[in-house]
Amino acid sequence: MKLVTQTPVDVSEPVSEQTVWMIAIRDTRDRDAFARLFDHFAPRLKGFIVRSGTSSSMAEEIVQDVMLTVWRKADMFDPHRAQVSAWIYQIARNRQIDVIRKERRPLPEELGEDPGSEPDASQILAVDQETQRIRQALTKLKPDQRDIIQKAYMGELTHQEISAQTGLPLGTIKSRIRLGLERLRHELKELR
Amino acid sequence: MTSIHHHTPDALLNAYASGNLPHPFAVVVAAHVSLCLECRAALEAHQTVGGALLETTDVADVSSSLKADIMAQLDAPAPVEPTYTRSGVYPGPVMAALKGKPPRWKSLGLGVRQCILSADKEGSTRLLYIPSGRAVPDHSHSGMELTLVLQGSFSDETGQFGVGDLEIADSDLEHTPIAGAGAPCICLAATDAPLRFTSFVPRLLQPLFRI
Numbered sequence A: 001m002k003l004v005t006q007t008p009v010d011v012s013e014p015v016s017e018q019t020v021w022m023i024a025i026r027d028t029r030d031r032d033a034f035a036r037l038f039d040h041f042a043p044r045l046k047g048f049i050v051r052s053g054t055s056s057s058m059a060e061e062i063v064q065d066v067m068l069t070v071w072r073k074a075d076m077f078d079p080h081r082a083q084v085s086a087w088i089y090q091i092a093r094n095r096q097i098d099v100i101r102k103e104r105r106p107l108p109e110e111l112g113e114d115p116g117s118e119p120d121a122s123q124i125l126a127v128d129q130e131t132q133r134i135r136q137a138l139t140k141l142k143p144d145q146r147d148i149i150q151k152a153y154m155g156e157l158t159h160q161e162i163s164a165q166t167g168l169p170l171g172t173i174k175s176r177i178r179l180g181l182e183r184l185r186h187e188l189k190e191l192r
Numbered sequence B: 001m002t003s004i005h006h007h008t009p010d011a012l013l014n015a016y017a018s019g020n021l022p023h024p025f026a027v028v029v030a031a032h033v034s035l036c037l038e039c040r041a042a043l044e045a046h047q048t049v050g051g052a053l054l055e056t057t058d059v060a061d062v063s064s065s066l067k068a069d070i071m072a073q074l075d076a077p078a079p080v081e082p083t084y085t086r087s088g089v090y091p092g093p094v095m096a097a098l099k100g101k102p103p104r105w106k107s108l109g110l111g112v113r114q115c116i117l118s119a120d121k122e123g124s125t126r127l128l129y130i131p132s133g134r135a136v137p138d139h140s141h142s143g144m145e146l147t148l149v150l151q152g153s154f155s156d157e158t159g160q161f162g163v164g165d166l167e168i169a170d171s172d173l174e175h176t177p178i179a180g181a182g183a184p185c186i187c188l189a190a191t192d193a194p195l196r197f198t199s200f201v202p203r204l205l206q207p208l209f210r211i
């Protein structure tokens, strides 16, 4: 395993508008921000969901459930740990699996914020920028490589493919997430 | 939290994030992540890649009424969902599988007990209770087996496992886990296929106990 170096946070860059909208939804129940978030994510969610063979009308039902969950569970959104797209991805996958299996999928306990902890702007920015870098790395992949990654994250891998195992050493939760992202980004780079 | 030595392999976390793990394994991974910050961070990293794919995917037009429909529902009361929190040594996902009730143990003999949480064609999930020094009968697996320690410890041919540790056994491993000294070992075990006991008597018992 190769050494992972942290990429410095570029403080001159603002956080993404999605993150700004989501914080407004969470903290002030901002409907305009929710409408913008819908305009951005709904067509992407639908595209993502129909890709796995779900019908257009069923996909719209799932999009509706996902977007309503985003509104109702906004207080669970923690920009120190997840960028909006990551949070919505997981909600969408959970919902899709629940619909297919007709039962609730087992989820980890929620991790409460440390009592009295202040928002850490540089951590929010770091998560945002790391996500941006991963997005760029994905767009630079060759089509067949992107396809493999897409399959893995759409739940389309076979059992045997899942069984291949690798270890993963990381450090405390917040910096760990950054390291985890860095490591994945390196992996993506190696695929190119 | 710092004493966990055996973690969820990355490929399993990826499969869990994407919803690609059979239900029995998903329960174990969710339980391990509840106990382990390291694997939680790795899982969230996978979710980030999933999010990046969502961002860069081909869009599909949504019907014109969808947005208004959703906006109109924002003030409607949210459906009430049961939530299960940790209770004693049992993490939230285990309490969810137990529907919030304490485990109902069934004796397997020699002080060993089990409580089956689910068993169907996808595999099985169970809690095992093994008194100190006792062994789970010698067995091999026709598929994969995940075992998460919730209390006490056990050791087998592959090593030692304490609270929070996750053992992954596949069809190549024939092992005899033995509970360590101290508190009885309680673990959460999941298989995607029935276990095969290598000694004669337990094999007879298999249909009885659905091991």
Ligand SMILES: [Zn+2]
Residues within 6 Å of the ligand: B004, B006, B007, B008, B032, B036, B037, B038, B039, B040
């Ligand atoms: Zn772990």
Ligand SMILES: [Zn+2]
Residues within 6 Å of the ligand: B139, B140, B141, B145, B169, B175
């Ligand atoms: Zn075993």
